[in-house]
Amino acid sequence: MRPFHVLFIGDVVGHVGLQEVLRQLPELVRKYTADVTIVNGENIVDGKGLSDKEANELFAAGVHCITTGNHVWDNWKSRPLLKENPHVLRPYNYPQENPGRGWSLITLPDQRQIGVLQIQGRVYMQPIDDPFKAADHAIARLASHTKIIITDFHADASAEKIAMGWYLDGRVSAVIGTHTHIQTADARILPKRTAYISDVGMSGPYDSVIGLKKEIALKRLMLQTAHKYENATDDVRVCGAHVVIDADTGRALSIEAFSSPPPITTVVTQ
Numbered sequence: 001m002r003p004f005h006v007l008f009i010g011d012v013v014g015h016v017g018l019q020e021v022l023r024q025l026p027e028l029v030r031k032y033t034a035d036v037t038i039v040n041g042e043n044i045v046d047g048k049g050l051s052d053k054e055a056n057e058l059f060a061a062g063v064h065c066i067t068t069g070n071h072v073w074d075n076w077k078s079r080p081l082l083k084e085n086p087h088v089l090r091p092y093n094y095p096q097e098n099p100g101r102g103w104s105l106i107t108l109p110d111q112r113q114i115g116v117l118q119i120q121g122r123v124y125m126q127p128i129d130d131p132f133k134a135a136d137h138a139i140a141r142l143a144s145h146t147k148i149i150i151t152d153f154h155a156d157a158s159a160e161k162i163a164m165g166w167y168l169d170g171r172v173s174a175v176i177g178t179h180t181h182i183q184t185a186d187a188r189i190l191p192k193r194t195a196y197i198s199d200v201g202m203s204g205p206y207d208s209v210i211g212l213k214k215e216i217a218l219k220r221l222m223l224q225t226a227h228k229y230e231n232a233t234d235d236v237r238v239c240g241a242h243v244v245i246d247a248d249t250g251r252a253l254s255i256e257a258f259s260s261p262p263p264i265t266t267v268v269t270q
């Protein structure tokens, strides 16, 4: 059977990030022969969540599932969306009285099914429910439907992220880190064939401090007071990962992180 190809796009920041994702998506889907596309949308509206409008634009462009994270709760318009759309996820281990779901089952036109799970870390973040126990609970349910399970682990500390990678190795197809907006150089296949990366990076303006205008970020850090969030607008890139999975076993075959366009790392001088 042909391997299963997953395109995962990291935290979309601002409408400039959304427009660039929408612009590049057809080419990325073609390039990576993606069977399923997952996008983290926790920062689309001024860094805070997303509404129906942005979600509908992504779904109309062919996205199958939108994951979010801690900033989705900052946008009141996200809550009805989380409640009503089973393919817009919030981390599963938030207290269950909150609206929304933490996992979903996507059925493709050829009837293949893929599970998507989102959990959130607790180190340097809100002390929500145990993400490890939450993952056990969701995987037990998803595994009765499909062997292909993609996990978005929305967390800050790299130690907590790789710990989750080891915990889920062999039980899910991929553990993909989001939230820090900085792509890590540690994509690998763990021994029991789970694809892993600590963070896939941001899809948004890189002439910034993780999406925020540099001047505002510096004021916040240097003055230690609140300053209004404003998205940066320049050097917009789409970052993510392409994961290839054995369709029969659900085990990962490869993972490749990408930045489109790539960052400038060398300046050629005369």
Ligand SMILES: [Fe+2]
Pocket (backbone or CB within 6 Å): 011, 042, 043, 069, 071, 178, 179, 180, 181
């Ligand atoms: Fe984010």
Ligand SMILES: [Fe+2]
Pocket (backbone or CB within 6 Å): 042, 069, 070, 071, 154, 178, 179, 180
């Ligand atoms: Fe986040």
